[in-house]
Amino acid sequence: MSIKPKLVLYQILSGTLGNALVFLRPEKARQLSENRIALVHRNKKNMSIPERLMRAALLNKLDKIQDYDTIAEQNRNFWINHSATELFSELEDxxxxxxxxxxxxxxxxxxxxxxxxxxxxxxxxxxxxxxxxxxxxxxxxxxxxxxxxxxxxxxxxxxxxxxxxxxxxxxxxxxxxxxxxxxxxxxxxxxxxxxxxxxxxxxxxxxxxxxxxxxxxxxxxxxxxxxxxxxxxxxxxxxxxxxxxxxxxxxxxxxxxxxxxxxxxxxxxxxxxxxxxxxxxxxxxx
Known part of the structure; x- marks a missing residue:
């Protein structure tokens, strides 16, 4: 099997496992996806393998946003509140x-x-x-x-x-x-x-x-x-x-x-x- 089919198979398997974990652990999924920017930038080094799989599945489920003003407002609201300090700490390395x-x-x-x-x-x-x-x-x-x-x-x-x-x-x-x-x-x-x-x-x-x-x-x-x-x-x-x-x-x-x-x-x-x-x-x- 070439590298590309192996990668596709890995993505399919990891996606399936991630979706299953999201279904089985709804409270953990809620915590991980509580904020969109934190979910995107969360440091995977500080996450367990199940959390990484859940994160990948949750990223694939994010709704598309097209309105530029809405995007700017949501991003600003994140960086101005306390959650930003947690992300700065995670990304310190x-x-x-x-x-x-x-x-x-x-x-x-x-x-x-x-x-x-x-x-x-x-x-x-x-x-x-x-x-x-x-x-x-x-x-x-x-x-x-x-x-x-x-x-x-x-x-x-x-x-x-x-x-x-x-x-x-x-x-x-x-x-x-x-x-x-x-x-x-x-x-x-x-x-x-x-x-x-x-x-x-x-x-x-x-x-x-x-x-x-x-x-x-x-x-x-x-x-x-x-x-x-x-x-x-x-x-x-x-x-x-x-x-x-x-x-x-x-x-x-x-x-x-x-x-x-x-x-x-x-x-x-x-x-x-x-x-x-x-x-x-x-x-x-x-």
Whole structure:
């Protein structure tokens, strides 16, 4: 038997077992599927084999959502409540397994970009800072920058971060909507960063508005590390499209940055560890 038929057989058997377990253990199935985003992103390392089978069966049963505003509202409601802190905790190991080996190259490129800039940048703002690990890492990599601000929707997570990183006086964590914060507090000479799944929760019009507001601040740099659907061809489909079980939005980042007035100093993509997604890396400046 070739590899592909074996894979198909495995998927059929695992799907059958998963469906059976969902039927036999309805309370566990309810707990696993209590929140759509948590179900999608739940760390399988912390799950038993039966729970993994149930998770796969539940993912296949998720209703399709097509209304973009509904999707954005549901995603925002998740990230703003206490459940987000549990997910940040489960995904904490991805800082070492994904971010460090696969994403830090773009910050080495940023160092070169900054060396060619006549202006000095004094602030790094991370939108969607999560558990703060990335911002803390950046504070060690850019010793000449004095102020590092992490913005997140989750008040609970921000409080945890302020306790965890209280010894690092260069870090500040703020609970806020990113667009609201930039409008009220944004300034030039700032580097904005998103890391591995933040802008995907913005609708295209709201993301375009964010980029325009940041561009209007003056001299800024933006580094976006964001997932894209593997089937999203920017040439044949230049607009944003849905992807994933959550679902979230696969955006055409080069187009959106350029439309807002930025120029790109870096653009690349690589297959993400999820295999069915691409990780997109963008460096933009004005």
């Amino acid at each position: 991805t800082f070492n397994t994904d971010f460090i080996p696969h994403c830090t190259f773009i910050f080495e490129l940023l160092k070169n970009e900054l060396s060619n800039q006549p202006e000095e940048f004094n602030t790094i703002v991370e939108i969607g800072t999560g558990n703060g690990d990335v911002l803390n890492y950046l504070s060690s990599e850019f010793p000449n920058i004095n102020h590092f601000i992490g913005i997140d929707l989750s008040q609970d997570q921000i409080e945890l971060n302020n306790g965890k990183y209280k010894a690092n006086k260069r870090l500040e964590f703020v609970a806020s909507d990113a667009l609201d914060w930039v409008r009220e507090n944004g300034s030039d000479q700032t580097i904005f960063v998103t890391s591995r799944g933040v802008l995907e929760y913005f609708t295209e019009p709201r993301l375009q508005e964010l980029f325009k507001v940041i561009h209007g601040l003056g001299k800024t740099i933006f580094i976006a590390i964001e997932p894209n659907g593997a089937d999203h061809n920017f040439d044949t489909n230049p607009n944003s499209q849905l992807y994933g079980h959550e679902p979230s939005f696969s955006h055409n980042y080069p187009k959106l940055f350029k439309t807002a007035g930025f120029s790109l100093w870096h653009f690349s993509q690589k297959v993400w560890y999820k295999a069915n997604d691409m990780q997109t890396f963008v460096g933009a400046k004005n």
